[in-house]
Amino acid sequence: MRRDHRRPAAVLTALAALLATTMTSAPGTGALADAPCGLPRSGAHHSLGLDTWNAAYPKPVGSIKAVMLFLSFPDATPKLTPERIAEDYFPATSDYFDQASYGRLSLETEIVGEWLGMPADSADYGIQRDWPAELRADYLHDALAVIAPRVDLAAYDIVYLVADPDAPGVDSDATKVVNFNSPITIGDAEIRRLVTVFEHRRPDRNVLAHETGHVFDLPDLYNRPDEGMGDWDTHVGDWDLMGSQFGLAPDLFGWHKWKLGWLDAEHVACVRPTGTSLHTLQPLGAPLDDSSPRADTRLAVIRTGPVEALVAEARTPVGNDSGICTRGVLLYRVRSDVASADGPIEVVDGHPDTEGCHGTSVHPRLADAPLESGESYFDEKTGVRVEVGDRTATGGWDIKVARE
CATH class of the missing domain: 3.40.390 (Collagenase (Catalytic Domain))
Structure with missing residues (x-):
């Protein structure tokens, strides 16, 4: 006793x-984040909105x-x-x-x-x-x-x-x-x-x-199953520390780095609402090029709704991701109105019919999620297509984003 x-x-x-x-957290101010790619902060716990910082x-x-x-x-x-x-x-x-x-x-x-x-x-x-x-x-x-x-x-x-x-x-x-x-x-x-x-x-x-x-x-990105039994890593797999601390690629998503003030607007390519645009993504984990930040794009963001966006970033075996078993352009969806542990970020599986990194990955179905050169993804819901082009001399990828 x-x-x-x-x-x-x-x-x-x-x-x-x-x-x-x-x-x-307190709700955001109600003002939208910088269009076309920022999202407003909501009252959701650990909201991933970017228009204001929760003091x-x-x-x-x-x-x-x-x-x-x-x-x-x-x-x-x-x-x-x-x-x-x-x-x-x-x-x-x-x-x-x-x-x-x-x-x-x-x-x-x-x-x-x-x-x-x-x-x-x-x-x-x-x-x-x-x-x-x-x-x-x-x-x-x-x-x-x-x-x-x-x-x-x-x-x-x-x-x-x-x-x-x-x-x-x-x-x-x-x-x-x-x-x-x-x-x-x-x-x-x-x-x-x-x-x-x-x-x-x-x-x-x-x-x-x-x-x-x-x-x-920052929010929890894992999925907590009912009664604690089942797969905890269905949302983001190995791809962010806030999903699994055991992940092969535990670096934080570029969206998190933008929220925390480690990436600036110059490092973000905001994709226009319609048409086609070309972007070059540098590896997320590589050091920043402070001499030319506008040429040092780390993520491309496609706003797909008032509180949601599709994000593309280049993940390679660099820095905190040195244990990664695949590489390429990783796509994920962000919602600023979804609370911690409820799925505010969902990785897009670029290869839904295959798995990778068995024996080491926390979630093999998403271990091979990134797209390589010559591969593409089409989102039927939003009409967004992302095509991955050639590898760059600096280890990143060129991508093309088209919106119907």
């Missing part, structure tokens, strides 16, 4: 009422400061030092974002090298993926009470709370970002969300980068 204990006044808030596993989230450009704190429990003696466990996450997570952002984001994380003792056993908190709100609130109450006297959280944009991986009550499936419906105040800090890490060793690949993506207002 869980023990009673006192908590500092700074932490005595109505935390259970504030706590939520999701937080609905409840830190914009990941420049230096973002994070702190990683380590929690131990009376029912287990930690086997490793905090510094050793931190090596499972850094510098890999910082390197991922440095590569994905073209050097436009520096994730600077301070490691607090001591175990901070929680007042109750790990088993008492009932840690699990679908955590009862009361027990989850107890865990956060206690964690913040332990942390508040030791660390000034106001100095950081991101707070990572890492539970002792060897504690018996720690469930690795429970790792997630916990959002508050309203910010809570701890000392001088206003806390909107915490990254709670419950990974066993070794942790899942790219797990912290995935959770950090949520801190930057």
